[in-house]
Amino acid sequence: MEQRKIIMDCDPGIDDAMALAYAASRPDAFKILAVTTVAGNQELQKVTANALDLTAFYGLDTEVAAGMSQPLINKLAPATDYHGENGLGNCVLPGSEKQAVEEMAVFYIRRKLMELPENEKATLVCTAPLTNIAMLLKLFPEVKSRICEIIFMGGSASGGNVTASAEFNIYTDPEAAKIVFGSGVPLVMCGLDVTEKCVLTASQIAKLAQSGNKIAHFCGEMGAYSLDHGNKYKRVVSIHDAVPFMYLTHPEIFEAEKAVLDVECSDCASRGRTICDFRWWREEELESNNLVLMRADSTEFQKYLIEGLYELGEMVKGN
Secondary structure, three states: OOOEEEEEEEOOOOOHHHHHHHHHHOOOOOOEEEEEEEEOOOHHHHHHHHHHHHHHHOOOOOOOOOOOOOOOOOOOOOOOOHOOOOOOOOOOOOOOOOOOOOOHHHHHHHHHHHOOOOOOEEOOOOOOOHHHHHHHHHHOHHHHHHHHEEEEEEEOOOOOEEEEEEEEEEEEEEHHHHHHOOOOOOOEEEEEHHHHOOOOOOOHHHHHOOOOOOOHHHHHHHHHHHHHOOOOOOOOEEEEHHHHHHHHHOOHHHEEEOEEEEEEOOOOOOOOOOEOOOOOOHHHOOOOOEEEEEEOOHHHHHHHHHHHHHHHHHHHHOO
């Protein structure tokens, strides 16, 4: 498998934490150039501290840069009920000795992209509101030529989770999503249609939490918190943010459809709704740019994710 250069823009976040663990377990597939943070699941200071602690815990020699602390227009409303006061289901990691780089994430991402050799590109994996990425593309449109594609967790073609029609990441900053959707950069949308099929069951979470493998145990503890806070009756936990990385390593377990993307930004009941126009043939110039993941093999997703968590635990044993 060809190793992809990745910049992960995130707001850790329980499922962001599991996503990064999976990515860290696959050094053959991913060269993680940077982890950048944006306010979303929790306030910027907390998600940045989490990113620093997670990269250290996972054995990643990767810099962390903090980005936007507020959406472009909306007032931030963190998902504290779902992710806990610290964003990681109140699980505590050893504190990292590293500090975030002084450069603000938008400028940092631009520099990392422009420093790539002329014939190379990076993939942006976004598991948070798209505020940083919107600012990047508006301020520095020259970076588009250095981006292979943007693979983002967000949106839904069928219904929401924070409102009846809007998914959390897009709802948090719909104006940012609209900028990214209209940028012309190739997009892969990993929305609720597919991420709610990519779950861990209560029994799988319990087994992880009981493990002596420190990565599996940590992820099981976070999963148990999710199970008790928002998933009590479903008895499964969607690992939304692992889907973009899983798509890159195992595209065969997903089915995608072409679409033209837009988002509802007006102040109405459907604010933040993702508009997926599957009549892509009406706009030929966008035909090859956007894919929307619609279906996934849940069993295969579970197998690959759990294997990755245990493998990472073996890789970092003793650290």
